[in-house]
Amino acid sequence: MSSALDFTDVVVRRDGRDIVDHVTWQVSEDQRWVVLGPNGAGKTTLLQLADTLMHPTSGTVTILGETLGRTDVFEIRPRIGFASTAMARRIPRDETVLNTVMTAAYSVMGRWNEDYEGIDERRARRVLADWKLEHLSERLFGTLSDGEQKRVQIARAVMTDPELLLLDEPTASLDLGSREELLQLLSGYAASPTTPAMIMVTHHVEEIPVGFTHVMLLREGGIVAQGPIAETLTAEALSEAFGMPISLSAEGGRYAARAVSA
Numbered sequence: 001m002s003s004a005l006d007f008t009d010v011v012v013r014r015d016g017r018d019i020v021d022h023v024t025w026q027v028s029e030d031q032r033w034v035v036l037g038p039n040g041a042g043k044t045t046l047l048q049l050a051d052t053l054m055h056p057t058s059g060t061v062t063i064l065g066e067t068l069g070r071t072d073v074f075e076i077r078p079r080i081g082f083a084s085t086a087m088a089r090r091i092p093r094d095e096t097v098l099n100t101v102m103t104a105a106y107s108v109m110g111r112w113n114e115d116y117e118g119i120d121e122r123r124a125r126r127v128l129a130d131w132k133l134e135h136l137s138e139r140l141f142g143t144l145s146d147g148e149q150k151r152v153q154i155a156r157a158v159m160t161d162p163e164l165l166l167l168d169e170p171t172a173s174l175d176l177g178s179r180e181e182l183l184q185l186l187s188g189y190a191a192s193p194t195t196p197a198m199i200m201v202t203h204h205v206e207e208i209p210v211g212f213t214h215v216m217l218l219r220e221g222g223i224v225a226q227g228p229i230a231e232t233l234t235a236e237a238l239s240e241a242f243g244m245p246i247s248l249s250a251e252g253g254r255y256a257a258r259a260v261s262a
């Protein structure tokens with residue numbers, strides 16, 4: 001199985017501090033990773049490296065076989081899907097859901113005046129159906145609920161058939177029903193053999209979709225633990241990452257954590 005992502009001794013230094021601290025990490029194309037850690041642990045910075053938006057201060061970042069610094073990032077970027085709140089802010093509020101997803105094929109944020117091939121529209125409608133959005137295809141993006149907007153962001157990110165999919169807190173700020181609905185969709189997507197390597201950042205073990213295979217726990221830019229979820233996600237590792245005693249329970253592939261009272 002070839003590597004989607006290969007980080008070797010990666011450091012990102014800002015203001016004299018290593019916000020990514022000697023990270024060595026490999027993601028193969030059949031793996032679905034969760035990157036977990038407290039605020040400021042460096043999760044988003046790792047995703048920005050993986051999306052070629054940032055170069056490391058030292059170390060080597062290889063994405064889909066191409067090494068940053070030795071390759072044209074504009075060649076790699078179309079091969080990566082990235083859904084985040086920061087990117088969603090750039091989606092025009094008065095764009096229809098269909099166009100928001102369809103325009104991903106052209107890596108532009110608005111419809112402008114291109115002539116779209118029927119094939120793109122057919123693919124966009126299929127992706128909308130996959131993410132339970134077909135009934136909203138003519139609605140304006142700005143009129144959607146948070147949960148619907150998150151699903152549109154992901155649909156847009158998968159529209160281009162990426163070889164690596166990055167999700168920055170896809171279930172943050174969702175109500176219970178919307179969160180559970182999205183987690184189910186993510187589980188279904190993760191289970192398909194045609195799905196690319198996935199990396200999802202979250203703060204909460206409750207937001208790990210069933211079927212995700214690997215976890216990285218981060219604290220202050222450094223790796224506390226990484227590996228297959230079943231053996232790596234432990235109360236000890238969580239306690240170290242979050243800097244407090246935490247108990248962990250697991251049921252049916254889902255996790256729950258809480259602080260241990262003194």
Ligand SMILES: Nc1ncnc2c1ncn2[C@@H]1O[C@H](COP(=O)(O)OP(=O)(O)OP(=O)(O)O)[C@@H](O)[C@H]1O
Pocket residue numbers: 014015019037038039040041042043044045046203
């Ligand atoms: N350009 C920068 N200059 C200085 N510090 C930075 C810069 N970018 C990020 N940082 C710091 O690096 C640390 C890691 O930031 P990052 O956004 O990757 O964390 P995170 O784990 O995604 O946090 P959160 O969960 O709050 O989103 C934070 O302390 C942040 O303040």
